[in-house]
Amino acid sequence: MKNEELYALLRRRGFLWPAAEIYGSAAGLYDYGPLGHALKRRIEGAWESWFLGLSEDYYRIEPAEILPEAVVRASGHLENFTDPEVSCAHCHASFRADTVLEKVRPGGVDGLSPSEIGKLIEENLVRCPNCGERALELPRPFNLMFGLDWGAAGKERAYLAPETAQASFLAFHRMWDVGRHALPLGIAVVGHAYRNEIAPRQVLFRMRCFTQAELQIFFDPTSFPLPFESVAEEQLPVLRATDRANGLSAPRTVTARELLRDGALPEFYVFHLVQEFRFFRDVLGIPAERIRLLEKNDAERAFYNRLQFDVEVSVESLGGFREIGALHYRGDYDLTRHGAASGKELAVTPTDRPRIVPHVLELTFGVDRALWALADLGLEKDGERTLWRLPSHLAPVSVAVFPLLAKPHGEAARAVVATLRAEGIEAQLDDSGTIGKRYARMDEVGTPVCITIDGETVDPAHPNHATVTVRSRDTKAQERVAIRALRERLAPLGRYPRPRVST
RNA sequence: GCGGUUGUGGUCUAGUGGUUAGGACGGUAGCUUCCCAAGCUACCUACCCGGGUUCGAAUCCCGGCAACCGCACCA
Known part of the structure; x- marks a missing residue:
């Protein structure tokens, strides 16, 4: 993509x-x-x-x-994050000032202010390394750290941590x-x-x-x-x-x-x-x-x-x-x-x-x-549909629960969601649109398992009473599972892998 | 930071000076006993921001912002 x-x-x-x-x-x-x-x-x-x-x-x-200035001075960030940069007004290339000045001042430019460096460039008639014109602009400090005014006097400095x-x-x-x-x-x-x-x-x-x-x-x-x-x-x-x-x-x-x-x-x-x-x-x-x-x-x-x-x-x-x-x-x-x-x-x-x-x-x-x-x-595109093959322990939603029909099955679906959430399983209800659309929506965000509640689930006389359809994202396979077995079945989905280390 | 290209609903896009700014997808509500983006009805949402030109600007010009590509940068 x-x-x-x-x-x-x-x-x-x-x-x-x-x-x-x-x-x-x-x-x-x-x-x-x-x-x-x-x-x-x-x-x-x-x-x-x-x-x-x-x-x-x-x-x-x-x-x-936030790091006080002393920290970034000791770590080397203050020094290494403030390279003066010069640009060429003619060809618009930009360079580090110490590279440009290497020939006329082998010692580098550490400790020099931008205006002092600019003076050196002018005095030595330094040309642009790229186009050869004498069109180098005034150097400007180039600092990758965000500096902060520290304290009421604002005289001290601190920095947002660069790492x-x-x-x-x-x-x-x-x-x-x-x-x-x-x-x-x-x-x-x-x-x-x-x-x-x-x-x-x-x-x-x-x-x-x-x-x-x-x-x-x-x-x-x-x-x-x-x-x-x-x-x-x-x-x-x-x-x-x-x-x-x-x-x-x-x-x-x-x-x-x-x-x-x-x-x-x-x-x-x-x-x-x-x-x-x-x-x-x-x-x-x-x-x-x-x-x-x-x-x-x-x-x-x-x-x-x-x-x-x-x-x-x-x-x-x-x-x-x-x-x-x-x-x-x-x-x-x-x-x-x-x-x-x-x-x-x-x-x-x-x-x-x-x-x-x-x-x-x-x-x-x-x-x-x-x-x-x-x-x-x-993310895989399959025609109109998109499927996100995300490891189940990373999926933002572990389980989606759909009432096949919003009205007759909604109550049972909400009960299943509540049960799963109480078990610490990241479950979400979706009762809008058609069932196919809901599957597609969940596939797109990587939800590994969808559960559908239908007429049989809520019919006490039916052999499939209190069971739901469990559908897997990757295989599209469907399986009838008892509601009471869902916890054991779904809890491992969110479990993080751990290293096997024996010392 | 430099150069090039671009900026229209949530997404993809039609529209090149006067349009009720159109469509598709999407979303919402409803109908349909409905397990893989089905169908029908209704509704929702947009001209990146600021100046200028003009009787009139989404459309032309300038500036800003943002994105994409390339250059530079990436301790």
């Missing part, structure tokens, strides 16, 4: 829409409607269930989403204090990240406010006990940096065990690569052949990462593999940086172990992007 067609469908069914629409919308901001919110919560729940299921010592916290990870690093010392002084310790955050994108694009893929789910695992690199054998034979679709250097673009399928062979990837890293892969395949239900584990090379990797694989999913509406998640080995960069900048001792002494600044393994996941990918991969 095309990008726009997919977006139109999601808008029409109330999954999401542009924010501030009555004022002409705001690019890069979206509101989730009832179904979208429900689906997003299911995805977040599935993520939490899976990754917190990896260990009893992984915990979710809910940090503030959720920082909050976990800030929380580490507290988590250590309240925990049982053992590594590994995991801190999970599902929250918003804010970036002032210059050109938000492709709906949920480049947003100014988006949801990240991240697990930061703090561990001792000399001792990270894991049941590696339990994942050793998993087949992973990987594209190594060395393969790409040799011109390969398709992933190779290799076992986790084979990935260890050249010694570049430690066991703990590959173990979690498997868990990421299984989450995408088994929990999100994305076909293995649409998943690619792409290793970033030295140039592409963020400066703080020692190892980085992106989990990419091939998304038809966006023309190929796109990053949905990633596995970052950040070493001790973050705790060392924050320890030095804050003056707070962030090294710890686990019981019976030497003192250490823990290393960090970061598992990051873009919830909005995943939602889009699920819609893209799951």
Whole structure:
């Protein structure tokens, strides 16, 4: 399905829409409607269930989403997010000022104000690298963080968090204090990240406010006990940096065990690569052949990462593999940086172990992007009808209940809905339009099961009394089931898969 | 941020200076003993925003906003 067609469908069914629409919308901001919110919560729940299921010592916290300036200075975001940019008035190309000035000023432009840089460009008669004209405009600061006036005087600054990870690093010392002084310790955050994108694009893929789910695992690199054998034979679709250097673009399928062979990837890293892969395949239900584990090379990797694989999913509406998640080995960069900048001792002494600044393994996941990918991969058009093959544990509506005829069967249908909801099963009534239309509507939003109440259900004399028709989304198969058996039958639909981990 | 294209009910669209702004799908209510978008009736909902030109603008011009494509960017 095309990008726009997919977006139109999601808008029409109330999954999401542009924010501030009555004022002409705001690019890069979206509101989730009832179904979208429900689906997003299911995805977040599935993520939490899976990754917190990896260990009893992984915990979710809910940090503030505003960071004082000192935090982003220490993390490197202040510096790295404010590249001065220059544009050419003649050809309209734009460049980073330090690139343009490289020849005349090899030291770079760190610490110079935009007007000082502009002066340098003028004094040195710098020409546009693209068209060669001397038409470079005044540089302007280019900052991807949203700055905030902080406090009444407004002299101090704070920033909307550009990633959720920082909050976990800030929380580490507290988590250590309240925990049982053992590594590994995991801190999970599902929250918003804010970036002032210059050109938000492709709906949920480049947003100014988006949801990240991240697990930061703090561990001792000399001792990270894991049941590696339990994942050793998993087949992973990987594209190594060395393969790409040799011109390969398709992933190779290799076992986790084979990935260890050249010694570049430690066991703990590959173990979690498997868990990421299984989450995408088994929990999100994305076909293995649409998943690619792409290793970033030295140039592409963020400066703080020692190892980085992106989990990419091939998304038809966006023309190929796109990053949905990633596995970052950040070493001790973050705790060392924050320890030095804050003056707070962030090294710890686990019981019976030497003192250490823990290393960090970061598992990051873009919830909005995943939602889009699920819609893209799951929605199938069959003539006029649309079917969303969504794993049942992610479906915003688990069960729809239809009275075949609104009046004579409505009361019984409402009773079934009430019973299911009391059991915690996400059930919804639909008594409008014809039965076929109702099936079609539910297929479109991925409801895995529909229940129909008919004359036989409500006829005490009929052998089928107190039974209903249960119809499955994917097979269209119908089956007569006793109302009292529905609970046992339907409760598993909403259950999140969990990893099998034995330590 | 730059260039190109575009902007009509919820969706897809007809309309190129004067239209009751039309259709299809959809939604709502009703009829039809109705298990896969059936049929019939009625109803609902639109010219992205702001200026300008003109007797008159959905239509032409300018600006803004938004979307799509390409470039740049994506720590």
